[in-house]
Amino acid sequence: MTVELAIVGAGPAGMAAAVLAAELGLETGLIDEQASPGGQIYRGIERSQPNSPLGPDYHAGRPLAAALRESRVEYRPGTTLWHVDPEGALYLESGGRTEMLTARRILLATGAFERPVPIPGWKLPGIMGAGAAQILLKTGDLVPEGRVVLAGQGPLLYLFAAQLARAGAPPVALFETTPPENYLGAARLGGGLWSGRRMLLKGLRLMLAVKRARIPIRRAVRGLRALGGRNFERIAWEGGELAADHLFLHEGVIPNVQVSLALQLRHEWDEGQLCWRPALDPWGQTSLANIFIVGDGGGIAGAEAAALSGRLAALAAAAQLDHIGEAERDRRAVPIRAALDRELALRPFLDRLYRPAQSVLVPAEDEVIACRCEEVTVGRIRQAARLGAQGPNQLKSFTRCGMGPCQGRICGPIVSAVMAETLGKPIAEIGTYRPRAPFKPITVGALADLGADIADRHSEAQSPPATPDL
Amino acid sequence: MFRLRPEGDPATIAVVVEGRTTLVPAGASAAAAVLLAGFRSIRETPVQGSERAPYCMMGVCFDCLAEIDGVPNRQSCMIEARPGMQIRRQIRARKVDPAA
Numbered sequence: 001m002t003v004e005l006a007i008v009g010a011g012p013a014g015m016a017a018a019v020l021a022a023e024l025g026l027e028t029g030l031i032d033e034q035a036s037p038g039g040q041i042y043r044g045i046e047r048s049q050p051n052s053p054l055g056p057d058y059h060a061g062r063p064l065a066a067a068l069r070e071s072r073v074e075y076r077p078g079t080t081l082w083h084v085d086p087e088g089a090l091y092l093e094s095g096g097r098t099e100m101l102t103a104r105r106i107l108l109a110t111g112a113f114e115r116p117v118p119i120p121g122w123k124l125p126g127i128m129g130a131g132a133a134q135i136l137l138k139t140g141d142l143v144p145e146g147r148v149v150l151a152g153q154g155p156l157l158y159l160f161a162a163q164l165a166r167a168g169a170p171p172v173a174l175f176e177t178t179p180p181e182n183y184l185g186a187a188r189l190g191g192g193l194w195s196g197r198r199m200l201l202k203g204l205r206l207m208l209a210v211k212r213a214r215i216p217i218r219r220a221v222r223g224l225r226a227l228g229g230r231n232f233e234r235i236a237w238e239g240g241e242l243a244a245d246h247l248f249l250h251e252g253v254i255p256n257v258q259v260s261l262a263l264q265l266r267h268e269w270d271e272g273q274l275c276w277r278p279a280l281d282p283w284g285q286t287s288l289a290n291i292f293i294v295g296d297g298g299g300i301a302g303a304e305a306a307a308l309s310g311r312l313a314a315l316a317a318a319a320q321l322d323h324i325g326e327a328e329r330d331r332r333a334v335p336i337r338a339a340l341d342r343e344l345a346l347r348p349f350l351d352r353l354y355r356p357a358q359s360v361l362v363p364a365e366d367e368v369i370a371c372r373c374e375e376v377t378v379g380r381i382r383q384a385a386r387l388g389a390q391g392p393n394q395l396k397s398f399t400r401c402g403m404g405p406c407q408g409r410i411c412g413p414i415v416s417a418v419m420a421e422t423l424g425k426p427i428a429e430i431g432t433y434r435p436r437a438p439f440k441p442i443t444v445g446a447l448a449d450l451g452a453d454i455a456d457r458h459s460e461a462q463s464p465p466a467t468p469d470l
Numbered sequence: 471m472f473r474l475r476p477e478g479d480p481a482t483i484a485v486v487v488e489g490r491t492t493l494v495p496a497g498a499s500a501a502a503a504v505l506l507a508g509f510r511s512i513r514e515t516p517v518q519g520s521e522r523a524p525y526c527m528m529g530v531c532f533d534c535l536a537e538i539d540g541v542p543n544r545q546s547c548m549i550e551a552r553p554g555m556q557i558r559r560q561i562r563a564r565k566v567d568p569a570a
Contacts, residue, residue: 033529035550036497040528047479047497113530125511125523126471132527135547140498141478142506145471167475230521231510245471256530372525372533375517405532405543410525440529441543 003029003074005317006090006103008081008259011039012303013295014109015064017310018073024318029074029101031081031092033440037065039111040131041303044139053166054138057159057202057303064307083437086263086288091450093442098450105290105317109310110256112296115275115356116410117152117249118363120225123372126232130160130250143169146245149235151175151224154252154354158206165213173242174210175221175235177251179357186353196346222359251356255297258409262435265291269428272351273300274361275413276432283316284309292317300351305343308336361417370418371411373404378418385422392416392433405441408433472505481506485555500546500557501527501534509559512536512546516563535560 005021007014010032018030038045042061048054068075076094083091090101114129121127130150136142143164148171150161161174193200210217223238226247234243254275261267266279266287277299284292292313295306312333319329363370366379376399384398392408392415395401401415402408408415412433420427474481474495481493485500487507494503501524504512511521513535524534529548536546539556542564546557 033548043528044497049479051477053475113526113528123520123522125521128523128525128527132525135527136472136502136505137475140495140502140506141475142472142498142502143475145473372522372531373515373517375515375520405535406530409530440545443541 001029001099002102003027004103004321005029005105005107005314006031006088006101007107007109008032008090009039009109009111009295009297010034010037010068010075010077011041011109011111011295011306012061012064013111013297013306013310014039014107015068015310016307017107017109017294017314018075019064019067019071020311020314021317022071022073024314025323026314026318026321027074028072029076029103030068031076031079031090031101033078033080035077037068037075037077039109040113040135041111041306043135048138052141053163055159055163055166058138061303080440080442081259082439082442084259084263086291088290091437093440093446096443096446096449098442098446100450104321105292107284107292107294107310107313107317108259108297109293109295109306110259110297111306112253112300113256113409114249115251115254116414117251117360118368118370118378118414119249119360120363120365120368121227121232122249123369124226124228124232125230126228126245127226127247127249130157130248131253133246133248134160134163137163137167143167144246144248145169147172147243148246148248149173149175149242149244150248150250151177151221151235152250153178153356154250155203155206155350156253157250158203158210160248160250161215162206162209162213165209165215170213171215171248172244174215174217175224175237176217176219177221177224177357177360178219178354180220182353182355185355186349189349189352192345192347192349195342196349198342199346222357251360252354253296253300254413255299256409257297258407258435258439260286260293260297261432262437262439263288263291264434265293267432269426270299272348274356275300282312284313285316301344301347305340308340308343311336312340361413362421363414363418370414371399371401371404371408373406373411374400374402376401376411378414381415381418382422385419389419391431392419393431395419396433402433407435407439471508471510472502474506483551483553485551485553485557487557488559494551498551499527500536500538500544500549500551500555503551503555503557504536504546504559511559513560514562519562537564
């Protein structure tokens with residue numbers, strides 16, 4: 001099957017881009033791994049109840065999902081992208097069947113995930129990301145039982161603390177890891193405070209809600225360690241220890257660049273957000289002319305900015321494929337860019353305020369697991385670097401780090417940071433993993449299914465039919 | 471160690487987790503079903519056999535791997551619970567069945 005525009009990911013960016021692109025007359029396909037639209041930020045949005053403890057910002061996702069349902073977009077839930085070739089072929093898997101979709105333009109809206117927080121003991125059951133625990137609340141109304149501790153920093157940590165309190169499961173403690181010098185650094189930036197006042201106010205209200213719920217907050221916490229036997233039992237820090245049943249960690253989110261790295265698009269190290277991000281033009285176009293990246297996958301800016309960036313890319317794709325003229329593209333882009341500027345105004349302040357401490361990026365303790373899949377410790381990464389491993393890709397053959405099922409998604413940021421520190425080089429120079437297909441595991445049966453598909457295409461194009469060559 | 475919020479959607483979907491019938495609300499993931507069934511961990515790693523629970527819940531970390539309807543190594547956080555779904559914890563690496 002062929003479409004003009006294939007969009008990967010049905011979060012705010014992908015939904016907004018798809019709806020506008022279809023409105024502009026583009027034949028648009030939207031592929032998403034989940035069973036219903038929303039991405040992670042609006043996960044489970046179609047089932048949300050108005051009185052849910054998740055609050056108004058979450059419900060803001062409803063109109064986007066409704067617009068998608070009403071649009072002419074060919075929306076394919078439950079579909080996984082496992083390979084994409086730069087010429088515009090997407091290899092999909094759904095229900096054990098494989099299919100190839102060709103597209104004149106590809107728009108990746110693969111979003112963000114929580115930055116790994118490699119503290120000692122972070123692999124113990126009972127510990128998960130704060131965003132992960134929030135997803136349990138969004139999708140199934142699950143709340144943690146027992147004593148809950150939230151640790152880390154960033155708006156989501158306060159948001160989730162308030163949501164848990166509203167859900168009748170207030171945390172027994174919130175440990176904020178923001179280093180004191182961050183406040184000064186952020187205050188010096190100051191500039192975006194007025195234009196970003198709406199967002200700033202929202203943040204202050206959140207902090208107030210946490211205070212009103214009487215959740216004890218401990219600030220400038222250092223040296224977090226999770227202790228336990230088979231399961232998490234206690235959280236320790238420089239100066240104390242507390243028994244708990246759940247620990248939810250959060251140090252902000254980073255772009256999910258697995259697919260864009262595999263495509264070898266140009267990426268740069270973002271020193272402000274401490275993450276890799278694809279190089280994009282003002283329309284979201286990547287270093288490959290037919291591929292766009294929108295939303296948090298192109299740099300962290302939040303859900304509302306994601307939808308706006310999705311619309312800009314839809315306009316650009318529509319103009320490139322002659323559905324609208326460049327003048328109309330530019331005219332329609334003006335209010336979108338103005339709204340985007342307002343959304344981005346506070347970002348440098350937030351990035352500086354919630355900049356993770358170096359001890360979070362590079363654990364001091366050698367025994368901390370960096371690669372959760374292959375159980376490779378930070379100490380072994382340091383050792384391999386000293387033995388001559390030049391970068392993350394060579395490190396794989398030294399240690400198997402990054403070679404488990406997650407394919408380096410979780411350990412990637414840790415590995416780059418540890419190697420940079422050990423070798424005394426900037427992260428930009430160390431680089432990161434080069435992921436490869438399949439992006440997600442597929443069965444041999446599903447692959448064989450594709451063989452039949454390719455054979456059909458060959459027999460249409462040439463005779464006699466070619467043997468499928470995988 | 472997780473429970474359902476009493477004011478939330480009723481749990482109407484019956485799945486089977488390690489032989490135990492567990493009721494979950496529509497929209498809940500297979501990973502959520504395992505946690506609701508009372509398991510703290512969902513898999514044992516192939517390397518050291520250490521126990522793990524779902525960590526990211528968004529399809530990134532692969533710490534929620536489980537056997538779902540007979541297929542091992544599935545990302546249970548990305549799969550919605552369906553009536554009658556059979557979910558088993560993933561113990562170490564998948565076994566290759568010589569009879570299959």
